[in-house]
Amino acid sequence: MQYLPNIFFALALIAGIGFFVMNVKKLSRNIKLGKDVNRTDRKSERLKNMMMIALGQSKMVKRPFSGFLHIIVYVGFIIINIEVLEIIIDGLFGTHRVFLNVIPKSVYGFLIGTFEILAVLVLITVIIFWLRRNVSDIKRFMSREMKGWPKKDGNYILYFEIVLMTLFLTMNATDTAFQEAGSGNLISQFLVPLFDGFSPEALHIIERTAWWIHILGILTFLNYLYYSKHLHILLAFPNTYFANLNPKGQFNNLESVTKEVKLMMDPDADPYAMPEEGAEDEVPEKFGASEVTDLNWVQLLNAYTCTECGRCTSACPANLTGKKLSPRKIMMDTRDRLEEVGRNIDANNGEFKDDGKQLLYDFITPEELWACTSCNACVEECPVNIDPLSIIMDMRRYLVMEQSAAPQELNMMMTNVENNGAPWPYNQQDRLNWANEE
Structure with a gap:
């Protein structure tokens, strides 16, 4: 019987890590549904991006107040969970605060005191975040895409953090051996009076209960990440590493279209010439993207990494002028559709069966896509280097090249370019007539 708690702890640990691994495999499978794109170049620059942006939070602090608060939660939560290692050792081997007897008391006290x-700073910051999300009238938290589950999800994470930090302090305050050691109880010593009058047995029960709920809460939190916007805690690192390093105004060109344009511009080229033997047909089966599987895997990684912070939408000129476009919604819709496709595959033994839906029209409307000015403000603002514009442009490409569904004004412009060599409805001979006007 004395080993029963250790056995139960081992089973809980195996189950928690096992479910996490299953979720990671599902996540990887879904991202790999995207088309291949090479992001293995310029490794040193990519590593620098990851260290500066994901680890160093360099883009987060562009908005100093919220950025500073985020750093407190980020650093605090990560560092505090170092003590999970001690909890795991104690849980598996039946020890109690094993590091107190392994490392110098002063070092242990400094760590736990820190x-x-x-923990207190995280508690204060989380409360401020909750007030900003639910009380303050901050537009980016009140957008239409933030209703329902996204709003609840953001609050659930804050509640999780409040509970975990409170349990950590309660665990320390009711651990009589730890308090008597007088090492590292910088904050918990002020909570001890709350438990005056409790018997040693009652204090032990409270401490053990807080200990168990704390570790089970961490395992639950780990597995909840897959279903939450806080998946960026893990994905921000690969997302910043594999981000597009080209200048933001540089769009990718289709090789087959580029060759056709060059052919049209070369008076000596033979339009009927057969391709060389062995040359691959580089014309894609489909131009642009109407479904998540038409996007590349980095774009799908972007969708899963989205923090739903709304900085992109708050900087979007189209959104600011009342247009329907929200770059955050573009990423959320892409992720939601990708998840839907993943569930379809799971339900059909690894094979996707047509469900009559696609990303375009069912999730993202042409009105949203054509509202974009392609200014890259959303890309510049994102604290983890997400690129909503690349998805918008790929879907526009589909509308134009597959469905001829561009707005009338754009169709007129493209017709003028084709016929007159310029966007204006004047032939080449009349192009300079304006210079003769008095």
Whole structure:
């Protein structure tokens, strides 16, 4: 019987990590549904991006107040969970605060004292975040795409963090051996009076209960990440590493279209010439994207990494002028459709069966796509280097090249370019007539 808690702990640990691995495999499978794109170049620059942006939070602090608060939660939550290692060892081997007897008392006290200070800072910051999300009239938290589950999800994470930090401090305050050691109880010592009058047995029960709920809560949080916008805690690192390093105004060109344009511009080219033997037909089966599987895997990684912070939407000139476009919604819709496709594959033994839906029209409308000015403000603002514009442009490409569904004004412009060599409805001979006007 004395080993029963250790066995239960081992089973809970195996189950928690096992479900996490299953979710990671499902996540990887879904991202790999995207088309291949090479992002293995310029490795040193990519590594620098990851260290500066994902680890160093360099883009987060462009908005100093929220950026500073985010760093407190980010650093605090990560560092505090170092003590999970001690909990795991204690849980598996039946020890109690094993590091207190392994490392110097002063070092242990400094670590736990730092953790307690960070726990209080995290609690204060999380409360401020909750007020900003639910009380303050901040437009980017009140957008239409933030109703329902996205709003609840953001709050659930805040509640998780409040509970975990409170349990950590309660665990320390009711651990009589730890309090008597007087090492590292910088904050928890002020909570001890709350438990005056409790018997040693009652204190032990409270401490053990807080200990168990704390570790089970962390395992639950780990598996909840897959279903939450806070998946960016893990994905921000690969997302910033594999981000597009080309200048933001540089769009990708289709090789087959480029060759055709060059052919049209070369008076000596033979339009009927047969391709060389062995040459691959580089004309894609489909121009642009109407479904998540038409996008590349980096774009799908972007969708899963989206923090739903709304910085992109708050900087979008189309959105600011009342247009329907929200870059955040583009990413959320892409992720939601990708998840739907993944569930379809799971339900059909690894094979996708047509469900009569696609990303375009069922999730993202042409009105949203054509509202974009392609200014790259959303890309510049994103704290983890997400690129909503690349998805918008690929879907526009589909509308134009597959469905001839561009707005009338754009169709007129393209017709003028084709016929007159310029966007204006004047032939080449009349192009300079304006210079003769008095």
